[in-house]
Each structure stands twice: as structure tokens, then as C-alpha cells.
Amino acid sequence: MSKGITSRSEDYSQWYNDLVVKADLAEHSAVRGCMVIKPYGYGIWERMQAILDKRFKETGHSNAYFPLFIPKSFFSKEASHVEGFATECAVVTHYRLKNDGTGQIVVDEDAKLEEELIVRPTSETIIWNTYRGWIESYRDLPILVNQWANVVRWEMRTRLFLRTAEFLWQEGHTAHATEQEAIEEAERMLEVYAEFVEGTLGLPVVRGRKTENERFAGAVDTYCIEALMQDGKALQAGTSHFLGQNFAKAFDVKFTSKEGKLEHVWATSWGVSTRLMGALIMAHSDDQGLVLPPKLAPIQVVIVPIFRTEEEKQAIDNYVDNLMKELKAVDVTVKYDDRDTQRPGFKFAEWELKGVPLRIALGSRDMQNGTVELARRDNQTKETVSQEGLATHVVQLLDEIQNTIYQKALSYRTEHTTEVNSYDEFKEVLESKGGFVSCHWDGTVETEKRVKEETKATIRCIPLDAKEEAGTCIFTGKPSTHRVLFAKAY
Amino acid sequence: MSKGITSRSEDYSQWYNDLVVKADLAEHSAVRGCMVIKPYGYGIWERMQAILDKRFKETGHSNAYFPLFIPKSFFSKEASHVEGFATECAVVTHYRLKNDGTGQIVVDEDAKLEEELIVRPTSETIIWNTYRGWIESYRDLPILVNQWANVVRWEMRTRLFLRTAEFLWQEGHTAHATEQEAIEEAERMLEVYAEFVEGTLGLPVVRGRKTENERFAGAVDTYCIEALMQDGKALQAGTSHFLGQNFAKAFDVKFTSKEGKLEHVWATSWGVSTRLMGALIMAHSDDQGLVLPPKLAPIQVVIVPIFRTEEEKQAIDNYVDNLMKELKAVDVTVKYDDRDTQRPGFKFAEWELKGVPLRIALGSRDMQNGTVELARRDNQTKETVSQEGLATHVVQLLDEIQNTIYQKALSYRTEHTTEVNSYDEFKEVLESKGGFVSCHWDGTVETEKRVKEETKATIRCIPLDAKEEAGTCIFTGKPSTHRVLFAKAY
CATH class of the missing domain: 3.30.930.10 (Bira Bifunctional Protein; Domain 2)
Known part of the structure; x- marks a missing residue:
């Protein structure tokens, strides 16, 4: 595909x-x-x-x-809350439509609410x-x-x-x-x-x-x-x-x-x-499609049969039938993709796109040898393994995939978290590689806003584990006691 | 209480x-x-x-x-659908509130939707x-x-x-x-x-x-x-x-x-x-409160200790601790109500009100005798049973309660389903005992509406298992081939 x-x-x-x-x-x-x-x-x-x-x-x-609905007056009761949410909310003003006589459906002005209702933005x-x-x-x-x-x-x-x-x-x-x-x-x-x-x-x-x-x-x-x-x-x-x-x-x-x-x-x-x-x-995810951690994948394992004759298919079916029972018994979510409308290559691409963590492919030679081919979605590696003890191996592999995905993201973050001590450095890092930029800040809203205007970066957070460390704000040079994390953000 | x-x-x-x-x-x-x-x-x-x-x-x-929202125009596309739902729907007309300058929060008329949105009544x-x-x-x-x-x-x-x-x-x-x-x-x-x-x-x-x-x-x-x-x-x-x-x-x-x-x-x-x-x-449910079938009860079993001294309480606690583990192991949802702010009688009444299917009470004498008192919510019966094998007994009892509740409702329905063959009889049954009234009907909307006007009863359904049976409509005397069920309804 x-x-x-x-x-x-x-x-x-x-x-x-x-x-x-x-x-x-x-x-x-x-x-x-x-x-x-x-x-x-x-x-x-x-x-x-x-x-x-x-x-x-x-x-x-x-x-x-x-x-679902919140009376408009409720919003006015907490001052900063209304300021935060009033400018972006859906307002219900009427409770009826009517046929205007020409077949047109219009809002019935006789059914206007005494007090408007807001569709909850938060409750x-x-x-x-x-x-x-x-x-x-x-x-x-x-x-x-x-x-x-x-x-x-x-x-x-x-x-x-x-x-x-x-x-x-x-x-x-x-x-x-x-x-x-x-x-x-x-x-x-x-x-x-x-x-x-x-x-x-x-x-x-x-x-x-x-x-x-x-x-x-x-x-x-x-x-x-x-x-x-x-x-x-x-x-x-x-x-x-x-x-x-x-x-x-x-x-x-x-x-x-x-x-x-x-x-x-x-x-x-x-x-x-x-x-x-x-x-x-x-x-x-990558350029081939989704990469899903096994714990969230709706399908953790997909099995694709490769066959030429109906007889070959039958033998694979029988084996897969048992394998699926074994996998389900150990709580693995598995799908057997035996569609006869698509070729194996198409199926491989489709499940890759959908991020299925593990693919099992098996053909006639595998059936003869007592093997299957396992392909991991996360690192694109393949191995041929014995059919014996396969369910146990799959469970271990899914755990390993979950862990590898985390480790990869952790490495990325480590590489993209940079301590800087000057505003020039700050801008340079933001520009060249992005990520979290750890630096001193003077603690004022004013400085934060100015930095945002100039660089689009905001303070993502003051880390809970921030160490006490004497320093000076990269923007104003005022004293600061700990670093904060800046980044451009979604 | x-x-x-x-x-x-x-x-x-x-x-x-x-x-x-x-x-x-x-x-x-x-x-x-x-x-x-x-x-x-x-x-x-x-x-x-x-x-x-x-x-x-x-x-x-x-x-x-x-x-959640449906464009108003969508409703007009299926003629009978709009007729069914347009007269009772919440209409969103604006997407912003604003402060009118005096501190009053009002609808911002500059934020009027081009097409009104209906909060889905069905999708x-x-x-x-x-x-x-x-x-x-x-x-x-x-x-x-x-x-x-x-x-x-x-x-x-x-x-x-x-x-x-x-x-x-x-x-x-x-x-x-x-x-x-x-x-x-x-x-x-x-x-x-x-x-x-x-x-x-x-x-x-x-x-x-x-x-x-x-x-x-x-x-x-x-x-x-x-x-x-x-x-x-x-x-x-x-x-x-x-x-x-x-x-x-x-x-x-x-x-x-x-x-x-x-x-x-x-x-x-x-x-x-x-x-x-x-x-x-x-x-x-009954006049004492809810009666919940065990399969839906958030708490299936409540345990109430009855004690005078802290020592007695301690002995009961120890026993209950084990019992709860046993019950949880067989998927029974259990609560130990050991509040010291309320007396046992108050607790009994509260859990009765809340429809907990089974209550286990036990005091010092029970501890000496190796017994507990079981009280069923559905039929208000009590029995004193051995502590031995209690978890198994509870599971059986919950099944029995589920079944008894169904049988009771079935008996009620059987007693309140009446075949009638004349309009007088129809009205008499509706008046005296209500329930489902099974009778012949000529198949017209007109007759159904007239009967509803006169008696408030509507045709609840044409039962899927309705037997073919020649008869005449109780209202018009026209021929009919099977009975339908009338009733007053919620």
C-alpha cells in the first residue's frame, strides 16, 4: 500500500x-x-x-x-476563572427550533433562555x-x-x-x-x-x-x-x-x-x-507510521500468513488457531490477518502504519522448520525464532518493546535538555536544537513575557527536583536561586 | 437513622x-x-x-x-427526524462571552455563529x-x-x-x-x-x-x-x-x-x-429503600461489627480481615463498616436504604460460636450460619438473590398481564390493576390515538412472539390477526 x-x-x-x-x-x-x-x-x-x-x-x-451546561452567572463568581474561559466558550441561548412555515428550520425566538448556558470548558x-x-x-x-x-x-x-x-x-x-x-x-x-x-x-x-x-x-x-x-x-x-x-x-x-x-x-x-x-x-512514531507502546496498542500482535495453495493456508490456519489461544491466555491482544483480498506486503505496510508493536509472519518453510518470523515495529528488527515457547517469548518481547520505546524517548530528552547561562546561548540552543533549556530566571512575569515575545519560548515549569543553585537571570541579570525549564511548546 | x-x-x-x-x-x-x-x-x-x-x-x-454539536442544517435532511427532535433541543448561537465594561459578563454579539449548532439529541x-x-x-x-x-x-x-x-x-x-x-x-x-x-x-x-x-x-x-x-x-x-x-x-x-x-x-x-x-x-425497591440485584450493586456485602470493648473489636477486625480477603478473591465487592461514629442499628438502616444485597453482622457471641448473622436485603430474611465456608456460601447466596429478584418481578408481571376482549374490560383492568393489557387492535394510528386520549394507555409493543389469533379490535370491532400490549407508561 x-x-x-x-x-x-x-x-x-x-x-x-x-x-x-x-x-x-x-x-x-x-x-x-x-x-x-x-x-x-x-x-x-x-x-x-x-x-x-x-x-x-x-x-x-x-x-x-x-x-454539561453551566449557568452564565456561575462564571462571574471566581474572577480569574471567568477571565480564563469566557472568551472561548459555546453559549446556548435557545431551547427549540421550528419550521418557519416555508420548510426552513429556524431558531424559535419564543424559546429564548432567561439565562444563557455555557457548555462546560471545565467544571x-x-x-x-x-x-x-x-x-x-x-x-x-x-x-x-x-x-x-x-x-x-x-x-x-x-x-x-x-x-x-x-x-x-x-x-x-x-x-x-x-x-x-x-x-x-x-x-x-x-x-x-x-x-x-x-x-x-x-x-x-x-x-x-x-x-x-x-x-x-x-x-x-x-x-x-x-x-x-x-x-x-x-x-x-x-x-x-x-x-x-x-x-x-x-x-x-x-x-x-x-x-x-x-x-x-x-x-x-x-x-x-x-x-x-x-x-x-x-x-x-516515525516516517513509516505509528509506533505504539504495547500497553496501549489495540492490537499488540498481528499474524500474517504467507501461502500459495489452499493446503498451505490450511496448515498455517491450524497452527495459528492454537497460537492465538495461547496468546490470549496470557492477555496478549492478537489479530490474524488472513484477508485474501490483500498481499502480505500490503498487510505489512498497513500494520506498520498502524503501529502494531509485533508482527508474526509465517509461510510453508516456517511450518516445515517449526519457526516464525518476528518483526518489531519499534526498531524495525527481524528475527526467526522457534515456534516452541513462542507465546512466552512474545510476552517478553512486548515488555522489551515497551521499555525500548521509553528509553529511546528518554535519550532524546537527555540530548535535548541543555543548561545555558546567557541569553545568547539560550537563543542559540532554542534555534539550533530546541528542547528544554534550563536556565536562571528572575521570577517575574514581566521577564517571562518578554522572553516569550522575543523567542516564543515559555517557562514550561519549575521542576519539583530543581536544586538550589545561586545564579543570575539570563535576561535581566538579577539573582536567582534555581533553574527553570524553558521551551517552545504545543 | x-x-x-x-x-x-x-x-x-x-x-x-x-x-x-x-x-x-x-x-x-x-x-x-x-x-x-x-x-x-x-x-x-x-x-x-x-x-x-x-x-x-x-x-x-x-x-x-x-x-457533541450538530449543524442545524443537518436536521432538515431527514424529514421525520427533524420533526421528532427540533422542538426540544439546546441551540448554541455564540462562541464567546465578554465583560461589558461594568464587570457584567454578557454574550459577545460579535461572536455569533454563522450557522447555529444543536447539542446532539441523538447522532x-x-x-x-x-x-x-x-x-x-x-x-x-x-x-x-x-x-x-x-x-x-x-x-x-x-x-x-x-x-x-x-x-x-x-x-x-x-x-x-x-x-x-x-x-x-x-x-x-x-x-x-x-x-x-x-x-x-x-x-x-x-x-x-x-x-x-x-x-x-x-x-x-x-x-x-x-x-x-x-x-x-x-x-x-x-x-x-x-x-x-x-x-x-x-x-x-x-x-x-x-x-x-x-x-x-x-x-x-x-x-x-x-x-x-x-x-x-x-x-x-421497597419502602425501606433500594433493592439492588447483586450484579449491579457497587457494594454486594457489607460487614457490620457489634462490640462493646476495644478487645472485642480487635478480635472481630482480625476475623473480618481474613474474610474480606477470601471474598475479594472470589470477586465479591465487600465493605467493612467499622465507623465508630454510628451505632449498628443506624448502619443497618443505612445499608438497607442503599440496597446492599447482603449484610453480615457479627458480635462477640458469634466469635465464640464461630458464626455470623446474614441478612438478605431482597426478602428481609436472616439466618445464623457457620463462619466455615462462608465465602462460598456468600457467593451462592448472591446468585440466589439475583434470581429471587428476577422471579419476584416476573411474578408481578404475570399477575399484571391481562388478556381482555372488550373495551369495557380494557378500561376496567387499566383502572383496577394496571399492567399490560393484551388485546386486539385494528392496526390503525387513528384507533391508537383515540384509545390514548380516552384512557392514557398506549400500545407498548406488538410482541415478537405474538401468536396468530383471529379477533376483533376492542375499540372499532374491526378484524385483527394478533394481540398487542397496551399499558400506561413512563
């Missing part, structure tokens, strides 16, 4: 778009900025959901569901308005709730998965009796995200804090994980916010403490979205 | 509302008609989702995701518009796709779970090369629903076809399952539609057949929603 994928070196951005569409992950819909997530792409997202959901439950959270406001009814005393705390939902932010320039008007996500919203407990929760969930992205997506992340400038609208502190893509740009892969008492104050949510005092509740919120799909695709 | 639940005999409708709210299943939100599904209620819905999703996959379907139109790009030849068929999503229908009179402006559901949308294959798919999915509702919700259903009058807007044929609630009213628990070529024609979706001819594609759609939560609650 002709893949028709632009190469990364030619046009990285087009390569990404080609991959998403040709590998059947997603496509643009008839609605501006909204995507259709196709079954193959959704299959990956479902795996992300399942693994994350399990971790959320293991850490004591339950799922719930809150309304802090509606949830904290609800929590007011759930919380009376310290006995009602903590509330540890998560929601899997769709949200809408009216982005003007959209890209499949990375930036869409509607996207899918989960949003955790927790309520606590003390500041300390809320901070611990925000940190705990950041670590859940970090372990998930590293262990499952095979993508190393920097755990850090956002600067004031990049903080979530309404947060006291935003924790984040930042990953590096193959073009040297950073991508924020998840955020966890310590919201202080901001939303509790805006929605008047108080509780009676153990000591009998009436106090405002402390809050966190945290989320990851279908944006992770974009990170996954961009971080590992 | 004081439950504050109205009894069924006093006010069935209020009983239902009390139950939903007091058992922490759901509550009304600040947005008219939209509900908040609380963690306990959502836990039940998650179990429904998991079981159904597994069945969908076993029957060859994949999940995908389509946009046939946007999906068939998408399928046009996916289908060229018979090789691309069938498409077997399902979507888990939220939908909005602007209902004026809402009730938690049963009728809400926003609800959660799944909608399957399949595309086929032949009429026969599409009909088989619609029938297959009806059977998946029927087995799910009977086997998991413990609720017997009648499998049938809707009359023209009650058909889905845009369907050629609507299959349904109908269940009976404890007040003698019917509830439609799921529908599966054979859509013919209606949507393929409206959205110009054609394929090249094996014979090389260009033909319109055949379609089905099928869905169940959070309405099933309403059915579940109403079908089995």
Missing part, C-alpha cells in the same frame, strides 16, 4: 496530521474544530481510560457526573456549587470525585487531538478540610499522571510547577508534567491544581471543623485529556 | 424521588432539567456500562466518538454525514460502531433518571450492504438488551415492535423491550431501530456492491440510557 505520509524532516506538522488521518485515529468533522475519534484511535483512548481509572480508584476516588463552578449541598462538617470530607466527560473550548486554530474545540478528558475535583491535605492530593495526582505517562505511554516527563503566568485560571498553584516531542517542542501532558479556598469562597462552601469552627473548604482539580493521544503519536 | 422515605402506597411518585435522593443516587442540579449523578448512583451506571460494553464488543462492535445525522467519507465499496461494510455519550433533549417536565434534559447513553450506529443484514443487526442488539435487562437488572421484558405512531423519528421499524414497574406502568427499557436507507439517502451514502452496482447503505441504530437506572430503582 502507498502510505502517503509526509516525512518528519520535510514537514513535521504535516507528518503528524497525515499520521492521525491515515492510521485511522481521528478526522475533522463537519463541525468547525470538532473531531471524530475513529474506532482505532478510540481503542487507544479506551486503554488510557481503563488504566487511569483503575489508578484513580486505587487512590480512593469515585466517578460521578455533573451537568469547577458547577461542581463547587453542588458541593455546597454535600458538605456540612469535617465528617463529609474529603470528597474525592472524578468525572469522565466532554468539554468545549472554542479554539480558533485547531489540530486533531492537540487542540480541538471539543475534547474528551477526566477532571478530578476534591474537597478537603485542610490546606496541607489538599496540597498532598494535588501532588499525589501529579505523581499518578507522571507514572502513567512514563509507564504506559512510554514517555518521560518533568514534574514541575507552573509560573504565575501559566497557572490555571483560579488556581493557587498548578503542578504539571511536561514531555518533549521529536521536533524539540514541549507538550504539557497533565496538570494538577491546588485551588486553595478560591472556589469554596466563590460558592460559599464551608464546613464545621473538628474544633467546631466554620471554615472554607480546600480544593484541588486535576485532568488529562485526549491531548495525550497527540503526545503519544508525536513522541514515538 | 430516619430515612424519611414516603411509602409506595401513599405516593408512588414521591417514593421514587425520595429513594433517588436519600440513597445518594442523583439530585437535581442548578441547571433546569439536568441532574447530578452522585458517586453511588454512578457506580451502578458504571457496572451497567461495563457489562453492556463487553457484550457490544463480543458482538463485533467498536467504540468511537462523534461531535444519526452527524454520524451518517461522517460515514459518507468512510464507505466506498462493500468491502468497507459492515460498520459496527457504538458511542458512549451525553445527549440533550429539552424536556419540559423532568424526573431524575427517567426524563432529564441531559442524559447519558450509548448509541450504536451500524451500516450494512443489505436490508436483511441490517434487520438482523437490529434484532441481534434487541436481544443483547433483553438479555442484559433480564440477566443483570433482574427485570423481565417483553420483546416487541413499536407501532407506526410510537416509532423513532426516521426509523422504518423500531424494536423495543418493555418492562413493568411496581405501580403497573410500563417503561421502555431499550430500543433498536431498523432505519432502512433513510439516513443513507438523506446524507447521500452509497457503496459499490459486489456486483458493481452503486446502492444506498442500510442502517440501524440502538440505544439504552441512564433511564435504565430509573427502571432498576422502581422495579425492585
